[in-house]
Amino acid sequence: MKFVVSSSELLSHLQAISRVISNKSNIPILDHFLFDLQDSKLTLTASDQEVTMVTSLDLSSADGNGVIAMPSKILLEALKKFSEQPLNFDIDMTTFAVNIVTEKGKFSVVGQDGADFPQPPALEGNDVQSLQVPVELLNTGIVKTIFATANDDLRPVMNGILMEINDAGLTFVASDSHKLVRYRRKDVSAGFEGAFILPQKPAGLLKNVLAREEGDVFIQFDKKNAYFTLPNYKLICRLVEGNYPSYNAVIPQDSPYQVTVDRVEFYNTLGRVSLFSSQSTNLVKLMLAPDEMTVSAQDLDFSISAYEKVGCQYEGKEMEIGFRSNFLAEIIDNLSTTDVVFQLSDPSRAGLFVPLESRENEEVLMLLMPMMINV
Template sequence: MKFIVSSTALLSHLQAISRVINSKNSMAILDNFLFRLEGNTLTMTASDQETTMTTEIEVLEAEGQGLFAVSAKILLEPLKELPDQPLTFEINDENLEIFLYFQNGKYNFIGVNGDEYPQKSPLSADAKTLQMPAQVLLNGINRTLFATGDDELRPIMNGIYIDIHPEDIIFVASDSHKLVRCKNDSIQSGLTSSFILPKKPATLLKNILPKESGDVSITFDDKNAVFALSNFVLNCRLIEGRYPNYASVIPQNNPNRIIVDRAVFVNVLRRVSVFSDQASNLVKLQLRDNQIKVSAQDIDFSTSAEENVSCNYTGDPMGIGFKSTFLIEILSNISSQEVTIELSDPSRAGLILPVENQPNEDLLMLLMPMMLTDF
């Protein structure tokens, strides 16, 4: 087997799929990239058994065909340091000895039998398919990924819930302290279905989707999903289980409403939170007369801070406490210049909404309050 390929093209594709490979794998073969040469097409695969990513590249002067695996580390590390140039791979089909020739030298290493590589799980006959612009999928993942949980006892909370309706699609994530719901009505699939996308494949998609411009084809059944992009195919095992009824936790009647400049508010929170109790990160918001008094204190170290932020406030005077790290994280994941914060009372969740949504998008973020002891 022999082929010639551009070093830059090979490296960019391998780096994209290398994020699938775990630092420690249950099977030694999973430390490798799988290569398949058919005609002038070189298909490359990386897998951790639950998530598999495949990409293709056109090669020059291909001879023969076959399957072999190569250590990801042996291949990636030298390629990162090579300038752009043609690489010639020569593979001995008998013992899988590989010679890699380039402008000023050569590498020699032994490949692994590609037949040992685990196969992707096939989808069931009743799998559903929908098409979605890459930008819509990227926005949905970007808006929600930060709010996914890390709870081993409740794995269903550790992914993005994709709730598909005939007239729209909703991305939801929650770690039980915060919740994000991002609705997009530009996708009218005619389907009624849902699945929970695990955090790792969602992160992989987040990294490769910015370079996509067309549609992504998503095919899924009860256990697996396949995301087909222009240059990559991602197969992943879904999180199985019933996602909680997210709509029921969103408070409906919130008479107290703040409209505030998001960037100014975030900067104040960052400054004041330095003085908060390091264990709780509690900041208190005191609302009255078109002003938010943001305060924090750490009794153990006798430190405290307060700052006032101008806002447009309608409602009764009230005080409410939030974990500053969560509130800053939520505000940092909204792109609107101003945000609306809707509150009912200090014990119920606060809603944080962009004043201006992106086209076809309806974004809602929710944060549970912390109980206040008198400052």
Template sequence: MRFDVSSSALLTRLQSISKVIAAKNSLPILDSFLFLLEGNKLTITASDVETRLVTWVEVMNVEGSGLFAISAKIMLEPLKELPEQPLTFDINDANLEVFIHFQNGEYNFIGQKGDTYPQQKPLKESAVSLAIESQQLLSGVNRSLFATADDELRPVMNGVYFDIQPEYLTFVASDGHKLVRLKNLSIHSEGRSAFILPKKPANLLKTLLPRTDEKITLLFDDNNAYLRSTQFEMVCRLIEGRYPNYNSVIPTENENKVIIDRLSFLNALKRVSVFSSPASSLVKIQLSENQIIVSAQDIDFSTSAEEKIVCQYTGSEFSIGFKATYLIEILSNINSGEVVLELADPSRAGVIVPTENEEDEDLLMLLMPMMLND
């Protein structure tokens, strides 16, 4: 086999899928990229068994065709340091000895047989299909992923739940302390279905998805999901199990509603939380007419802080405790200039929503309170 390829085009494709390769693999071949040469197309695959990424690059002056694997480290490390130039791959079909010729030299090593690389099982005929714009998928994953759990006892909480209704798609994530529910009203489907996308492929999507309005094809059955764009394909094993009824934990009657500038609140929390106990990260939120007092203290080190922020609030005086790190995460994942903080009492979850949702979106975030010391 022989072909020419642009060094920068090849490196870009390799880097885009290399993040799926695990540090320690159960199968040694998974430390490698799988290459399939067919005509002027070089298809490249990387996998960790659970998740499989495929991309492709155009090649020239092709002689022959075939399947072979090359160590990811051998491919990536030298290419990172090479300036843009054509590379010539010359592969001996008999023993898979590989020569890579370039302007100032050559690399020589032995490849591996590609037929030992694990193959992907096809989706079932009952697989559900959904077309979704890249930006919509990116927005849903980006703003919900931070709320997923790392819970070995409840694996269903360790991913982003896609709740597909005929009129909209809801992205949900929760770790039991915080919850994100993002409805996209512009995504429609023929019926009801759902799946749980694990955290690793969700994180990979954040770097893979093009920042355009390109349509992504999403297919899934009970076990696997398949996503395809013009640049890549992803196949990943889904988390099996039933996701909890997330709507039942969202309080609907919250008498105390506060409208506050998001950045003022966020920055005050970041400053005040420095003085909270490292063990609990507890901050106290005190509401009074048109004013919020954010305070924290660490009794062990005799440190404390307090800041006052102007807000729109006309209810009775009220205090509630929250974990500062969670509240900061939530406010950082809302884009609106102002947010509405909806509270019922100090023992019930607080609901945080933007004053203005983005077009065709309905975003709600929920945070469980903490017990105040006083």
């Protein structure tokens, strides 16, 4: 089996799927890429058994068909060292010896029989549901929520993004019990109600490739697995099993006090003041007064403190509320509008953070639990 491929094009596709490969795999062949050549189309696959990612290249020069697994680490490292040039792959399908011939040299490795590479799970026909959404929509939903997912071995359902399809549209939800993000798009009509929990790893893999894609994503899922078919990639993953908590129950329905503040100004102030917060708690305090907010922090162990005033629109009673600074910074950073609105009720209840203006058919809501302030 022989084929010729651009070094930079091959590297780009392999790097995109290489993030699937686990460093802790007990199955040696999963440290390899699967190369499948059929009629001048080269399909590349990487898998860790939980997640499989596939991409393909159309070749202008190819001879023969076949499937072989090639070692990922040495292949990636070698490709990074090549300048853009055609690479001639000459593969003995009996011994699985691979010769990569360039204009000035030859590089040899030994692969494995591609038939031993694990196959991705098939969807169960009777339970399969499907929908088609724009690449931009799926990418935005993942970007807005993935930072709020948990890493909790005791509650695995919190370690992913809930994707919920119903009459309201497509809703993305993530929470680690301290913060919660709900991103909803009303311009999706699937014609059915369904939901699944997308694990953190495949969500991150999708995030990496969606930004480079255009067009639509075709999503299929059953009770155990999901298929995401993009124009240039396919991702298959095992879903998180279990029921996601009733997230709407923790969102306050009545938050009478509203603070409107310039997002960048507040974010920069928070960044400066939080440097002086306790390393164990990262507590920052927001002191609210009419049209003024004071952001403060202190670390008694090191005798340091800071405060800074920020202009805002606020007409409620004076209030002091505390938040973990790094969580608050993440939320503000992911609200991509000029002004943000804090919706508060009292220092012991969750604060809501929303953009002052949203795009049509889009709803963004972020929630953060407060911290107790020691008086």
